[in-house]
Amino acid sequence: MGAFIAFKNVTKKFGALTVVDNLDLEIAKGEFVSLLGPSGSGKTTLLMMLAGFERPTSGEIFLDGKPITHLPPHRRQMGMVFQNYALFPHMTVAENVAFPLEMQRVPRAEIVRRVERALDMVRLGALKDRKPSQLSGGQQQRVALTRALVFEPDVILMDEPLGALDKQLREHMQLEIRDLHRRLGLTIVFVTHDQSEALTMSDRIAVFNAGKIEQIDTPQMVYDRPRTRFVAEFIGETNLVAGKVVDAGGERAVVRVGDAALSVCGNVQPGRDVSLSLRPERIRLGSTPAAANALPVTVADCIYHGDHMRLVLKSGSLELVARAERLAGDWPVGTEAVASFDPQDCTVLAS
Amino acid sequence: MSRPSIRDRAWAAALVAPLVLFLVLFFVWPLWTMVTASVVDDAVTKVLPRTAAAMAQWDGNDLPPPAVQTAFAEDLRSAEDQQALGEAVRRLNSAVSGFRTLLSRTVTAAREAADLASLDLAAIDRRWSDPRFWRAIRDAVPPYTDRNLLAALDLKRDASGNITAEDPGTAANRVIMLRTFVIAGTVTLVCALIGLPYAMLAASASGLVRALLLLAVLLPLWTSLLVRTAAWFILLQQEGLINDALMAIGLIDGPLPLIFNRLGVIIAMTHVLLPFMVLPIYSVLIAVPRNLMPAAASLGAGPLRAFWRVLLPLAMPGLMSGCLLVFMVAIGYYITPALVGGANDQMISSVIAFYALGTANWGMAGALGLILLAVTLLLYVVYGRLSRSPQLPGGA
Numbered sequence: 001m002g003a004f005i006a007f008k009n010v011t012k013k014f015g016a017l018t019v020v021d022n023l024d025l026e027i028a029k030g031e032f033v034s035l036l037g038p039s040g041s042g043k044t045t046l047l048m049m050l051a052g053f054e055r056p057t058s059g060e061i062f063l064d065g066k067p068i069t070h071l072p073p074h075r076r077q078m079g080m081v082f083q084n085y086a087l088f089p090h091m092t093v094a095e096n097v098a099f100p101l102e103m104q105r106v107p108r109a110e111i112v113r114r115v116e117r118a119l120d121m122v123r124l125g126a127l128k129d130r131k132p133s134q135l136s137g138g139q140q141q142r143v144a145l146t147r148a149l150v151f152e153p154d155v156i157l158m159d160e161p162l163g164a165l166d167k168q169l170r171e172h173m174q175l176e177i178r179d180l181h182r183r184l185g186l187t188i189v190f191v192t193h194d195q196s197e198a199l200t201m202s203d204r205i206a207v208f209n210a211g212k213i214e215q216i217d218t219p220q221m222v223y224d225r226p227r228t229r230f231v232a233e234f235i236g237e238t239n240l241v242a243g244k245v246v247d248a249g250g251e252r253a254v255v256r257v258g259d260a261a262l263s264v265c266g267n268v269q270p271g272r273d274v275s276l277s278l279r280p281e282r283i284r285l286g287s288t289p290a291a292a293n294a295l296p297v298t299v300a301d302c303i304y305h306g307d308h309m310r311l312v313l314k315s316g317s318l319e320l321v322a323r324a325e326r327l328a329g330d331w332p333v334g335t336e337a338v339a340s341f342d343p344q345d346c347t348v349l350a351s
Numbered sequence: 352m353s354r355p356s357i358r359d360r361a362w363a364a365a366l367v368a369p370l371v372l373f374l375v376l377f378f379v380w381p382l383w384t385m386v387t388a389s390v391v392d393d394a395v396t397k398v399l400p401r402t403a404a405a406m407a408q409w410d411g412n413d414l415p416p417p418a419v420q421t422a423f424a425e426d427l428r429s430a431e432d433q434q435a436l437g438e439a440v441r442r443l444n445s446a447v448s449g450f451r452t453l454l455s456r457t458v459t460a461a462r463e464a465a466d467l468a469s470l471d472l473a474a475i476d477r478r479w480s481d482p483r484f485w486r487a488i489r490d491a492v493p494p495y496t497d498r499n500l501l502a503a504l505d506l507k508r509d510a511s512g513n514i515t516a517e518d519p520g521t522a523a524n525r526v527i528m529l530r531t532f533v534i535a536g537t538v539t540l541v542c543a544l545i546g547l548p549y550a551m552l553a554a555s556a557s558g559l560v561r562a563l564l565l566l567a568v569l570l571p572l573w574t575s576l577l578v579r580t581a582a583w584f585i586l587l588q589q590e591g592l593i594n595d596a597l598m599a600i601g602l603i604d605g606p607l608p609l610i611f612n613r614l615g616v617i618i619a620m621t622h623v624l625l626p627f628m629v630l631p632i633y634s635v636l637i638a639v640p641r642n643l644m645p646a647a648a649s650l651g652a653g654p655l656r657a658f659w660r661v662l663l664p665l666a667m668p669g670l671m672s673g674c675l676l677v678f679m680v681a682i683g684y685y686i687t688p689a690l691v692g693g694a695n696d697q698m699i700s701s702v703i704a705f706y707a708l709g710t711a712n713w714g715m716a717g718a719l720g721l722i723l724l725a726v727t728l729l730l731y732v733v734y735g736r737l738s739r740s741p742q743l744p745g746g747a
Binding site: 051052053072073074076077078079080082083084086088089090099100103104147148151157 | 640642643645646647648649650651652653654656657660661664665
């Protein structure tokens, strides 16, 4: 599949500050790609360059094979959904949605028809004569989305569009956007700093750090096989374990951590010092070893979280955090137990 | 919620009392004085109360009956207040000239006469046999008059009481009023053309640039109007800075006539009034979310169309209040046209000043002021209608 959107060696500097650093990124048609990272990591700047509001300091951006680096925003055919919706307050819902069609000089009758159809699709048909200020946050968000979709742009860009909504509405909108993406086959570039949002919605996630992409992969790969320490820590919670590679071959290796030797997953050279990432929910606690890796541990702390418990486990100098389901019984502080985990859940990170 | 006690109410009343007192003393009362001055015409009635009562018997033709003449003589004899008498004389003299000498002679005669009933006024002065003078007294008798208001609009009442146009030779108010509106309108337009882009620039800038831009607008407001106008006087004159500079770079051969004409008035007034345009627009624009213009661009609107469809409608309330402010302040301008304008650039305020300070004709000054006030109020009502726009929440 050829790249629909391509960034080639794109760098953006604001004065002495390099915000996007010699970055390459390819996005296929119909793909939902999230740009995930902390604030200041360059993800929004990248989106602004794609939309045409910022010019790269160097490098080229291609859309469908054609360079668009110097094309002004209004010629790019990209629908953008802004953080605070950016609805035109002096226009009604219908006028807002009709705006991009009017800009394209679509005939009046067709505008009316398409606006009606688009608003019905997001169940806002009854509110078409309201002003944005008379709508709730979720409704405004849907209008902004509809306005960006209605002129059938090549790409939909979203800049943290759900940041202003409360948790429940945000989760609802995530599913709604995901559903629209699937139904309409849209190409969506979605900027967020909320990792669960990125995991829920995306085909692929690009994790940004300091102007570079640390890892770009499917949500499962980014979560289960983080390549770097940054990715492992930014997405979800993890245990970082330092050790030395004592044996390696192919995708498997043996890493010595303290007194224990752990079978792990990763292509590394023997003799190197490495960090391992081990997700808390992958640790199974029991009275006997239950997997290839098994460590005798003592429960040092037990924190109640409603649907689960967070356990702090000690094994010699090593400290691990584990997540125990309520069904797995109680683990009072001081209990001696065995922590078991599979080699494929123990990922070697590039240091 | 409990009802506020009397004590609380008294407190609240005491807090607003200074404001109310100030408004009454410096706003309501002067305004009322101006309104009454323009319609009250009791100078003659005050001095001649008996005559005023007797005038009811006279139909206005030929000479008044002897009863009126006797009452008139009695009034004159008992007129003690010299100032009131003087005002009555001035009032009558402005209607028919000749009253000054006529009345002083008649007052002396009335005081010396033994029997007022047999006093023959025509014998004292031949002019008393002319009905014109009696008619002038009769016309001055009613305590209220529309004479000043009509005169302010270049109208008058003819002998039979119908409203007619003033003679073209003496009619000047309409021309000056029209000129006032033309100058104020031009200044408003120029202010809008300069002020809107300026406010957009200031609203889109940030930090030091914004502070400097706003300072440049506000600085003239902190300077006395007289000083600013005098500064323009220096800049615009024949050997002034602007003409010298233009000639030095060879753009013009001789000095441009920049002062003592309409151009000078408009330049100076635009400068003085620009803050009243920029500030309301600016205050509206900074409240406009910053991402609306990028949103319009991403939806396919070029810069011009985005301005026309998004920014201008949103800036409209500010633009409207700016225009209203500038226009309303401009129609009252006096110092600037007086200093940098020519004879044909004087505005209505200079006419008011002429009546108020030059001839002490408070009636005319009040009438012209009242008309200015009426126009301003009318504009305000129009603005109120226009600004009740459907874009406000709940207005739809």
